[in-house]
Amino acid sequence: MIFARVAGVGSYLPSNRVLNDDLIARGVDTNDEWIVSRTGIKARHLAEAGQTSSELGLVAAQRALEMAGASAEQVDLIIVATSTPDFVFPSTACLLQAKLGNKGATAFDVQAVCSGFVYALTIAEKFIRSGSHRRALVVGAEVFSRILDWNDRGTCVLFGDGAGAVVLEAAEKPGILATALHADGAHHGILSVPGNVCGGKVIGDPFLRMDGQAVFKFAVRVLAEVAHECCDLAQVAPAAVDWLIPHQANIRIIEATAKKMGLPMDKVVVTVDQHGNTSAASVPLALDAAVRDGRIKRGQKVMLEGVGGGFTWGAVLLEF
Known part of the structure; x- marks a missing residue:
């Protein structure tokens, strides 16, 4: 049988680091106290004017390929998870492909907002296990600062920009142990950007809008449920998970999820304090940080989770 394993990880943050006090300016x-007490966020990185998701994703992808010991030409599948694409079309994946110098690989975007990377990684694993592809580049890249209303302190303080990437390769032993994806469009109204472009004009509201309390309650419930679902599918006890990497949206959501899983916070990777909520980039950014600082080691079990507008949610249990 063919399985899929993580061969390399990488990430990139724009150089413009913005502290909470900088937002006041x-x-x-x-x-600062208001933001930290409610979210745990102390800083975030914001893209420069004209800096796109594909540009952020390029550096993250190059770093992941370097760790994997693979060249861009050896990649036969590119999936980019983003809600802030460079253009309506072509896809950000195709633009990233061109920047990498790859020709011929299957390339497309996935739009599942903050669950996007988990969705994309799950899709890539299915491609590899089918035997149709051997090496996938999975990227989460966002410039959420472009869709924020800077007069709405309930949302603009929460988000940041960045990109993370994973190289997934065919393997003889399982690397990804279980996956689970879900969605319920009935909840679309509690987190959305309710606008679009029509006839060259913006129709509706072009900014991110959120019912924070509703999102909090929904996220805590489904993140715990999908984590247990993945553990059951893989026949792995939650206590056997070495590291939990949930979507980095809010420290209180992260703490509540860990508690429902019965995991201590010293087994949870937290980057929301320094990155803010980077949507589809948050999980791979946190994964790369923990791999490169030595916390996550080969052979350990890692649970990745995401929940986002749609509503969408999902989890991937992998052995790194």
Whole structure:
């Protein structure tokens, strides 16, 4: 049988690091204590004007390929998870492919908002296990700062920009142990960007809007449920999970999810304090941070989770 394993990881953050106090200077009606006490966020990185998701994803992808010991030409599948694509079309994956110098690989985007990377990784694993592809580049890249209303302190303080990437390769032993994906479009109204472009004009509202309390309650419930679902599918006890990497949206959501799984916080990777919520980039950014600082080691079991607008949610249990 053919399985899929993670061969390399990489990430990239824009150089513009913005502290909570810097937001006050931008005119946001907030303060450091208000943000930290409610979200755990202390800083985030914001892209420069004109810096696109494909550009952020390029550096993350190159770093992941370097760790994997693979060249861009050896990749036969490129999936980019993003809600902030460079263009309506072509896909950000195709633009990234061109920047990498790859020709001929299957390339497409996945739009599942903050669950996007988990969705994309799951899709890539299915391609590899089918035997149709051997090496996939899976990227989560976002410039959420472009869709924020900087007069809405309930949302603009939460998000940041960045990219993370994973190289997934065919293997003889299982690397990804279980996956689970879900969605319920009935909840679309509690987190959305309710606008679009029509006839060259913006129709509706072009900014991110969120019912924070509703999102919190929904996220805590489904993240715990899908983590247990993955453990059951893989026949792995939750206590046997070495590291939990949930979507980095809010420290209180992360803490509540860990508690429902029965895991101590010292087994949870947390980057939301420094990155903010980077949507589809948050999980691979956190994964790369923990691999490169030595916390995550080969042979350990890692649970990746995402939940986002749609509503979508999912998890991947892997052996790194």
